[in-house]
Amino acid sequence: MRHLRLRTLLCGLLALAWAAPAAAQCTIRIGGVVTDSETKLPLAAATIVLKETGQTVKSDEKGNYHIDGLCPGNYTLHVSHIGCLPVELAWQVSGDERRNIALPHSITQLQEVAVTGHAAKEVTTAAVESLSGRDLDRTRGLNLGEALKRVNGVTAMTTGPNVAKPVINGLHSNRVIILNNGIRQEGQQWGSEHAPEVDPFLANKMVVVKGAGALRYGGDAIGGVVLVEPRALPVKPGLAGEVNLAGFSNNRLGAVSAIIEQQVPAIPGLSWRLQGTLRKGGNTRTPDYWLDNTGVEEYNFSAAAGYKRKNYGLELFYSQFNTNLAVFEGSHIGNSTDLDQVIQQGKPLPEYTEGFSYKIQRPSQHIEHELFKIKAFVNTGNAGKLNLVLARQFNYREELDHNSVLAVNRMALNLTTWSGELLWDHRSWKGLRGTIGASGMYQENSYKHRLFIPNYQLRQYGLFWSEKWESRDNKWLLEGGVRYDNKAYSNISDNPGNLHFPGSDNSSFSGSLGAQFRITDNFHASLNAARAWRAPGVNELYAHGLHHGTAIMEQGDPNLLPEAANKFNLALHYDLGEKLEADVNLYYNRFSNFIFLQPTDSNVVSARGSFPWMYYRQADATTKGFDAQLRYRFLPKWQLTTKASVLRAWNESINDWLINMPSDRFEHELSFFPGNLKGLKENYIALSLQNVTKQTRIPVDPANPKDPSGQDRIPPPDAYNLVSLEAGSTVHFGRQPLSVIIGASNLLNTRYRDYMNLFRYYADEPGTNVYLKLKLPLQFGKKS
Amino acid sequence: MKNMITFHKSIAFFAAAAVLTFSACKKEKNEPDDDAHEHENEEITTVKLTFTNAVTPAEKVIATWKDMDGAGGAVPQISNIVLKANTAYLLSTELLDEHKNPADNITNEIQEEGDEHRVFHLFFANADAPVKDSLTTAATVTALDKDSKNLPIGLQVHMATKGAFKGYFRMVVRHQVTGKDGTYAPGSTDAQTEFPIEIK
Structure with a gap:
């Protein structure tokens, strides 16, 4: 056991000393536009709640919304607006992404929810x-x-x-x-x-x-x-597969x-x-x-x-x-x-083209x-x-x-x-992340x-x-x-x-x-x-x-x-x-x-x-x-x-x-x-x-x-x-x-x-x- | 307090998992071969051709093709073959691994797996020419040894030279696991060496 622990420590230290890039970024921003699914007009003051973190934002007068400081993960957005049916939207976030949300009208639409256009778009240059x-x-x-x-x-x-x-x-x-x-x-x-x-x-x-x-x-x-x-x-309790x-x-x-x-x-x-x-x-x-x-x-x-x-x-x-x-x-x-x-x-x-075999x-x-x-x-x-x-x-x-x-x-x-x-x-500092x-x-x-x-x-x-x-x-x-x-x-x-063979050592920006x-x-x-x-x-x-x-x-x-x-x-x-x-x-x-x-x-x-x-x-x-x-x-x-x-x-x-x-x-x-x-x-x-x-x-x-x-x-x-x-x-x-x-x-x-x-x-x-x-x-x- | 306990439990769980997984560390230590030249199989360093005059057996011509450092590196040492025109020779082909001491004779392996091997001796006007350009005008080559299916092997051949010729003499070991039928086409090449030759 002592050996194992030592080895673990060693392995860890070694890995600390030398390594390669990866990992999660927790400065992700998601956003998009909330519109009325029927009139196609932007909806101002729609309420968007990120259920996992409790973050709540409202869309601006042009329907824009955004949520900052997310880590990659699975999130659920609850979007609501007066006169519309609230919508829940599952979103797997892996980077900055935009997704437009169309809210169905409560009066005309009794159908199940057709939420968005299509998949979220990454926001990057x-x-x-x-x-x-x-x-x-x-x-x-x-x-x-x-x-x-x-x-x-x-x-x-x-x-x-x-x-x-x-x-x-x-x-x-x-x-x-x-x-x-x-x-x-x-x-x-x-x-x-x-x-x-x-x-x-x-x-x-x-x-x-x-x-x-x-x-x-x-x-x-x-x-x-x-x-x-x-x-x-998964973040929600339960067994799934x-x-x-x-x-x-x-x-x-x-x-x-x-x-x-x-x-x-x-x-x-x-x-x-x-x-x-x-x-x-x-x-x-x-x-x-x-x-x-x-x-x-x-x-x-x-x-x-x-x-x-x-x-x-x-x-x-x-x-x-x-x-x-x-x-x-x-x-x-x-x-x-x-x-x-x-x-x-x-x-x-012909000897190489004879027939089927596993x-x-x-x-x-x-x-x-x-x-x-x-x-x-x-x-x-x-x-x-x-x-x-x-x-x-x-x-x-x-x-x-x-x-x-x-x-x-x-x-x-x-x-x-x-x-x-x-x-x-x-996190965001004067708009910089x-x-x-x-x-x-x-x-x-x-x-x-x-x-x-x-x-x-x-x-x-x-x-x-x-x-x-x-x-x-x-x-x-x-x-x-x-x-x-x-x-x-x-x-x-x-x-x-x-x-x-001679070694090789290179570095640059x-x-x-x-x-x-x-x-x-x-x-x-x-x-x-x-x-x-x-x-x-x-x-x-x-x-x-x-x-x-x-x-x-x-x-x-x-x-x-x-x-x-x-x-x-x-x-x-x-x-x-x-x-x-x-x-x-x-x-x-x-x-x-x-x-x-x-x-x-x-x-x-x-x-x-x-x-x-x-x-x-x-x-x-x-x-x-x-x-x-x-x-x-x-x-x-x-x-x-x-x-x-x-x-x-x-x-x-x-x-x-x-x-x-x-x-x-x-x-x-x-x-x-x-x-x-x-x-x-x-x-x-x-x-x-x-x-x-x-x-x-x-x-x-x-x-x-x-x-x-x-x-x-x-x-x-x-x-x-x-x-x-x-x-x-x-x-x-x-x-x-x-x-x-x-x-x-x-x-x-x-x-x-x-x-x-x-x-x-x-x-x-x-x-x-x-x-x-x-x-x-x-x-x-x-x-x- | 309850949270504290669950927290400790989780930490213990992760620590255990980490120890288990990292203990697999020793797998990645890859020792190089203990013996630098310990190969399961032979590496051909030398091809030795012995031409024996069929009429006067004392008259022998020995040609070698030798490359000790494998593909690349130093250029192989290759003998020139000089034979008499209109003369019958018995040609025996040997493949050696001279990394070993004494040299390992790989010819036996071909003999033992005679059903899967066929040795060819071909004449060409130019070096590295395609097989289809091989010439029958320089000599007639007849295999003397047979495998268990009565197909030729080609380690021992009878070679009757014709008129004067200057060009290249190629020894090819074809590995024909399935489909050996005496011809060149099936299988792939295990060994191929080329010698400059002059018949005069």
Whole structure:
């Protein structure tokens, strides 16, 4: 016991000393406009009571209301006005958000309450989009990368059917930070075939922050930030839960996930939650053939407990993610001669396309990720709130190659990360709200068997300060922040001790400044400028060896300089509630020392044959483009949604395009809402068409400028169109609702390949996939 | 007072939870391999080809391909092969792991898993050429050893050279777990080395 206590203390101290950013901000402001649902006129002097905190505000003469100083969590708003029916509204608050509330007239409206337009909008000058509610339900059963594709401007970089990682406006991996329940995910993000080790069922909301505005999460989020947010622990007494089921026909994948949570009635302030997910799928089928050995299994769980009083609170969170992934054998080629052979055939060998099986054989990957987090807060009088977050992550990845007696046929990486963060949120002071914080992190990696990423130790610390100011009439919002970071790698070596790599130590400032002007309550414009800075990642510095699957010898460069970006975003948002919503986000990013993998003509000769040699290098680059979307209810029951995402990425140093950037894509969805039928509510049918253009902007091969493959091995795949159909409803069995979604993706069984999928060399994309998703919210005992 | 007790209870609960979870700490200590070269499998460092004149067995040509530091690093040391034209040779192929002392002979593993392996010896005009460009005009190669299904393995071959030739000689070990049918296509490559060759 003595030992344990000592260790606990040690662990805690260590984590305090070194860590990474995260945590809750308790300076949140929510607001919006209260209107009369019939006349559409603003309602002055409506009373808004926040039931959890007792805060009461009244709307002003233009119907504006706002409530300040909230922490993230679940809240209930009670809105009342003379002559109107009072309305209660549940609101999961995770950041500054606006929501307009339409109050029904007591005289005419006897119907149940149709409260607001739609989901709350984040109030920030950064380009933010989120997935929650029905939109999130529609992604259930998919992995994180695939689910995030629903967000406009986010694509997925994939390696076959099971591995996908998010790409935000063309940037990914080391340039995108994923926050899993507030903790920066420290997995092995470097490879394209390393998917984020996160269970999407954990999330009640996923937020994508495009651009580098989110300084509090790190100065290095050059591409953006993905927040995977569980719902806040319950505050109302009672036991509740939710069961999600999803089934897919193509690879016969089944997923089940369940949550159970309680606010313990006997101990006010104490709540807990347990959550678990199982997922298992077999081989995937393309329109013409099966892909043998492409199964997946996943078993995840998490537990959370929190104790919260008025002036202090403590929360513990523990989660585990475990997966076994089969790697398509036809993609695991021996050397570059083999790869050329596969490309020439145009399709995998018959021995790799035999049929369906759930069996996971070599080559395969086994991945574990464990997160433990402690979060605590103390109110510091009326001035603000002090937050402390400590976390430990453990990541284990094992890659098993072909079962050959002739090679070191496996690689294992162990990555352990300790992180801590201390934040002070100050409440409104002359309209200013902000956060000052310090964060630190210590990480160590050790490998076994085959060398690719050497052993290393990493220390990182950062200091930041951000402020936000909103004018009294809510017309203007100004945001700004600065951050200083230092990142240092040391003790880098291989196991035999033959190779010693020089360390790397970098530090710099990053900052952002943004303004939003609310021209009318329906229309606002935001401008954000940021300087982001990223120290080279471990793979960029020290990769050494063969990257399997791609049959490429990768070589890092320990002398790489940090990558810096100046980023500009202009966002326009027009919102007429249910009727119409349009937004466009234009961006321009200028990079100096952009790090990328440069293909070469040289080959590395080994006993396994020769492999193309690629190395990490730097260049000046620009990326620019826009994401636009329009949602228009052109008839009372019909809605059209159109999304467009356009990107141009240019290497300024050689005056040519950047390689591996997503092509332009467009998506149209036509939805029909039949209205509520007997026992069936929230019904919809949606037909969608996705159009992905051919990537014609690729760098040319200087030795052979006319080669359509450019610097790649094959030319980019052709454009494609995919049709999908989906229907959903909420069925009520008495008081028990059951949400049902049934649909089919790639309805026409279209044969295609995608430029962002490494499998474009080996095989086609999956064919038709019919799915069924069920969600069953549970409330045990009496509803409060 | 009651509040105080519940408060203490909660603190105790959290402390217990924290101790339990942090005691998992030892899991993250990852010791590197005790023995730097302790691999479950062999790493090929050396390929040794022994050409024995079929008529005068005393006449031998030995060629080696050697790379001690694995892929990358120093360039492998590769012998030039010089053979006589219009001559029959018996060619035996050996794969060695010379990290071990004495050197480990991996050839036996191929022999034992003969059903899953096929060794090819191919001639090319150019280095690193695609397999389809292999030439049959330099020599006729016939495997002498057979697996349990009577398919050739290729560790022992008979090679009859033809006229004068200058180019490259490639040794390939194909790993064909399923689908071995004697041809090159199935499976993937386990080992592939190329030697400059001259037949005169």
